[in-house]
Amino acid sequence: MIQSVAKKIAKEQIAPRAKEVDEKGETPWENLKTLAENGFFGIHVPEKYGGVGSDMVSHVAVVEEIAAVCASTSVSLSTQALTIAPFLIAGTEEQKRKYVTLLATSQVLGSFGITEPGAGSDVSSLRTTAVREGDSYRLNGHKVFITNAGESEIYVFVTRTSENRTRGVTLFIVEKGTPGLTFGKKEEKMGIRGSVTREVFLENVMVPKENMLGDEGDGFKILMNVFNETRPVVGAQATGIARGAYEHCLDYVIERKQFNKPLHHFQMVQSMLADMAMKIEASRLLVLKAAMMLDQHDSNVVANSSMAKCFASDVAMEVTTNAVQLLGGYGYVKDYPVERMMRDAKITQIYEGTNQIQRIIIAKEIIANALK
Numbered sequence: 001m002i003q004s005v006a007k008k009i010a011k012e013q014i015a016p017r018a019k020e021v022d023e024k025g026e027t028p029w030e031n032l033k034t035l036a037e038n039g040f041f042g043i044h045v046p047e048k049y050g051g052v053g054s055d056m057v058s059h060v061a062v063v064e065e066i067a068a069v070c071a072s073t074s075v076s077l078s079t080q081a082l083t084i085a086p087f088l089i090a091g092t093e094e095q096k097r098k099y100v101t102l103l104a105t106s107q108v109l110g111s112f113g114i115t116e117p118g119a120g121s122d123v124s125s126l127r128t129t130a131v132r133e134g135d136s137y138r139l140n141g142h143k144v145f146i147t148n149a150g151e152s153e154i155y156v157f158v159t160r161t162s163e164n165r166t167r168g169v170t171l172f173i174v175e176k177g178t179p180g181l182t183f184g185k186k187e188e189k190m191g192i193r194g195s196v197t198r199e200v201f202l203e204n205v206m207v208p209k210e211n212m213l214g215d216e217g218d219g220f221k222i223l224m225n226v227f228n229e230t231r232p233v234v235g236a237q238a239t240g241i242a243r244g245a246y247e248h249c250l251d252y253v254i255e256r257k258q259f260n261k262p263l264h265h266f267q268m269v270q271s272m273l274a275d276m277a278m279k280i281e282a283s284r285l286l287v288l289k290a291a292m293m294l295d296q297h298d299s300n301v302v303a304n305s306s307m308a309k310c311f312a313s314d315v316a317m318e319v320t321t322n323a324v325q326l327l328g329g330y331g332y333v334k335d336y337p338v339e340r341m342m343r344d345a346k347i348t349q350i351y352e353g354t355n356q357i358q359r360i361i362i363a364k365e366i367i368a369n370a371l372k
């Protein structure tokens, strides 16, 4: 039901603005208003915090629909899910009522600041510090590549409260406008250009101890659980991008004639279409399996979440590249959306843990299970 609503909204309201969103390179507030009005920021958020109270399966289905027409807009959905997740996993009742309700029901955006200049794949080498001073903490550090930074009102930062690599990691909530919290320039990106990315500087940012999210030292554990939940969402985004490119490509090869025949008559073209369709279907099934495991609170989800994200994003890159190929020269120009989709697909192999990191996680899980 919610998927068919998302499909309709995507087609009628989001798709017509997708080209402009990419060209302008600004947050598409009008689209975000549409998403908020339809409850899409809170699909799997419990009703008592203003959410729809639905499951992860519905959530990934909606993300795929939006990503199929405008990846930039879908990034706000995935980033909102990324910001809400630590609250639902480890937040106090008060924090959930205050922040989750806002994030799930309005176009107030949230950002999750993990990455630093020296801590990308190796999150536990982060250097942003949080030092206790009475009933407050003093935060100092530098975050990079933070989605919606400067646009968001609510931030969760991953900080270091002791030198222990993993058990010294703690999360804090910081609201926009807190003295000492500033933002760098907007990054000029290859794709998802309608999703704003900035550096963040924390200079003597004081927050009350009530802004700690989870217990002191629990940050790394919370973060790993967050990623289990959000990687399938990126997988859904990748599946959507691939599907969007494939659908445009299919229309094109049916219409376009060369050698006095429509392109779809050529077996080499058919083979490419078959591979695209098969891999998109496989991506969706991997994403749905991980989502179902999350809905069932299955603790074995770690490898499946990584498989969903890794496979679907590799497929998105391959399918969008082949869609450009099948449109020939027309695929390479901005009159058709497939070049945008190819640029948008690339990030899904990089963020929320690169695909090399996903393969490391999958292998680790397989081997650990085999050695049990």
Ligand SMILES: Cc1cc2nc3c(=O)[nH]c(=O)nc-3n(C[C@H](O)[C@H](O)[C@H](O)COP(=O)(O)OP(=O)(O)OC[C@H]3O[C@@H](n4cnc5c(N)ncnc54)[C@H](O)[C@@H]3O)c2cc1C
Pocket (backbone or CB within 6 Å): 079, 111, 112, 113, 114, 115, 119, 120, 121, 122, 144, 145, 146, 147, 148, 189, 197, 347, 350, 351, 352, 353, 354, 355, 356, 357
């Ligand atoms: C558009 C965009 C939005 C983003 N949004 C956010 C956000 O909202 N919040 C946030 O915190 N971060 C965000 N990020 C950061 C993103 O998660 C990181 O860029 C990503 O995790 C990779 O880190 P890195 O860029 O430092 O690369 P590095 O970790 O330096 O990796 C460079 C290369 O080395 C490979 N590599 C590293 N270690 C290994 C290893 N052990 N084995 C094999 N290969 C390895 C990587 O896979 C990669 O190919 C965003 C990034 C971008 C570009």
